[in-house]
Amino acid sequence: MTPAARLQATIELMHEVDSVARPADAVVSAWFRARRYIHDIDRGRILELLYALLRHHARLGWWLGRHGREDEPRNRLLAWLTLKEGRTLDQVKRLFNGAKFAPAMLTDHEHALLLKLQGGTIDHPGMPEEVRLECPSWAADPLRRRFREAFGQEMAALLTPAPLDLRVNPIKATREAMLRALKDLGLRAEVSAMAPYGIRVHERPSLASLPMLKNGEVEIQDEGSQLVAMLVDARPGERVVDFCAGAGGKTLAIAAQMNNKGHVVACDVMEGRLKRGAERFRQAGLHNIETRLLAGETDRWIKRHKGGFDRVLVDAPCSGTGTWRRNPDARWRAQEEQDLDKLVSLQARILASAARLVKPGGRLVYATCSMLSEENENQVAAFLAAHPAFRAVPLREAAPRLTNSSHPDYLSLTPARNDTDGFFAAVMQREGALAGGPPIAIRGPFPE
Structure with missing residues (x-):
């Protein structure tokens, strides 16, 4: 042309x-x-x-x-x-x-x-500063409250192109083999800073040119998203729910953690997403995943399976502020302050409903790709106040090797600080018989 x-x-x-x-x-x-x-x-x-x-x-x-x-x-x-x-x-x-x-x-x-x-x-x-930093008016005040003097730095980071991160599927490949394969394709790639199966590619290749993507050896997944899935800490033989699975990116990582053993239920309210997820599961060689279409956060399936799962991930629908450098158009879609209030209310209902699935001693992981406190630590604080059967598991206990979070107790990642998408995740445990096993061992290298 x-x-x-x-x-x-x-x-x-x-x-x-x-x-x-x-x-x-x-x-x-x-x-x-x-x-x-x-x-x-x-x-x-x-x-x-x-x-x-x-x-x-x-x-x-x-x-x-x-x-x-x-x-x-x-x-x-x-x-x-x-x-x-x-x-x-x-x-x-x-x-x-x-x-x-x-x-x-x-x-x-x-x-x-x-x-x-x-x-x-x-x-x-x-x-105006909001225009120069490409920050929509509905998000400016919440983001200023969150970042304070770092507001400008974080907004500037959101204006840079997002990196291409891959997650190696350990069912089919090793990270070392994939690094060699990428090098053979003429691509510069290196291990991710924090995620044990992550690879960062320093090129912009045509995705159709990556055979390992077609055959399920790797998946495209931001390093922060990989770390959220790792925090679920799913073990072989356990029963796990990905409550808002979407097209299954984190479900794939969780099922691979379990080495295809045990049972994972990928739930969503959108049938099309689950169908796309099922195709990805087959391509990845994962056979321990069931898809479940829910009518909503109060679907009767939840009541029938109350207390039946070791791990429940709630990757809640959110404002998506943490993905703006990857999806720059998302910030300009209609989103007003009253819609944020509705979103926070929906998150609270979803979290409360999904919590019913957790067995005593089991863990509930709440995550968003938002950088707004209203959707993150404030949401967790409200849940814990209303559900005394749960306690927060500090990050140093849940994943002691993850030391570069901007929050002392929860996983909190931002583009400026971590060069990932913006992510938040909190681990909570239902009191009762203790879930066995040591904290998850996320291998380095790790940033200072």
């Missing part, structure tokens, strides 16, 4: 992302599946530009609003080319030339906009 054709493709893809209520990654995947003729190199450049535009959404919108222009894909791209790439008016005209597959020629209004933007940069001293 020519540079102009890639710009036009990006405009069309942005329109698609803007027009549907699905996450950008799902839209992008479907869009490219319908255009298999686009080569990998062109796909990579289109994606790179698309996600750069998404990460600069508020700032580009601010500039367009400043000059009375509509915040829509073509205007956004024109502002980007001028303010971020430093293109001159003549250079932009040559790209927007109206040729076949290229963007239409500039209108008089667009020409006037570019003249006003010439010589500017993407940041401006008149921008």
Whole structure:
């Protein structure tokens, strides 16, 4: 594709992302599946530009609003080319030339906009801090309360591209073998800093080019997500529930911990997610997983299995603030303060219901990919106050080798501090007969 054709493709893809209520990654995947003729190199450049535009959404919108222009894909791209790439008016005209597959020629209004933007940069001293840091207004105060003086640092980290992390499936492969295989593909990769089965790839390969991904030897999973699954500490022969399993990323890690022995129930309220998860389970060679479609957090299945499980993971639906660098569009989907209140209430109901499944001496792990205290430690404190049969298991007891958490008792990871997605996890134990076994042994190397 020519540079102009890639710009036009990006405009069309942005329109698609803007027009549907699905996450950008799902839209992008479907869009490219319908255009298999686009080569990998062109796909990579289109994606790179698309996600750069998404990460600069508020700032580009601010500039367009400043000059009375509509915040829509073509205007956004024109502002980007001028303010971020430093293109001159003549250079932009040559790209927007109206040729076949290229963007239409500039209108008089667009020409006037570019003249006003010439010589500017993407940041401006008149921008509010929330705009400059791409932080939606509904999340700004909760995040400031959480991070205080580190607010700017953490928000800046969320504007960087997320790394590609893989989790090796020990049922099918070893980390050493996968590192060699990645090297043979010409990729730079190294062991993760904290996760014992993690690999960080320092490239942006086409995922279709990774045979180990197709055959279930590895899964794409952020290192923080891997650590949450490790905290479940599932042992071979136990009975485990992944209560909000989704498409099964953490379920896979838990079942592999158990060496295919025992029983894992992957629950969700979305049938499509469970079907996708079941396909991944088969590909990974895991046979100890059952999928269970629930009608909601009060499904009768929960009552019938009360006190029947050694480990229960509640990876609760949340605001997703910890995933913003991976899903930059997520921060701009409709989310108001009252919706956060509703979300916190839903989390509390889910947690209370899932807790009924834990046997005496068993453990309940509550996790989110949020960095808001309202969804994390405050949620846990409220649960423990209302459920005296449970006690918090401090991180130093549950996983003494995990020393780089920003919370003394719970797993708390952030992009700026840990170079992972933002994650929170709390381990709680139901009082009664003690669950056997030592704390989980997460191998190093570990950060100082």
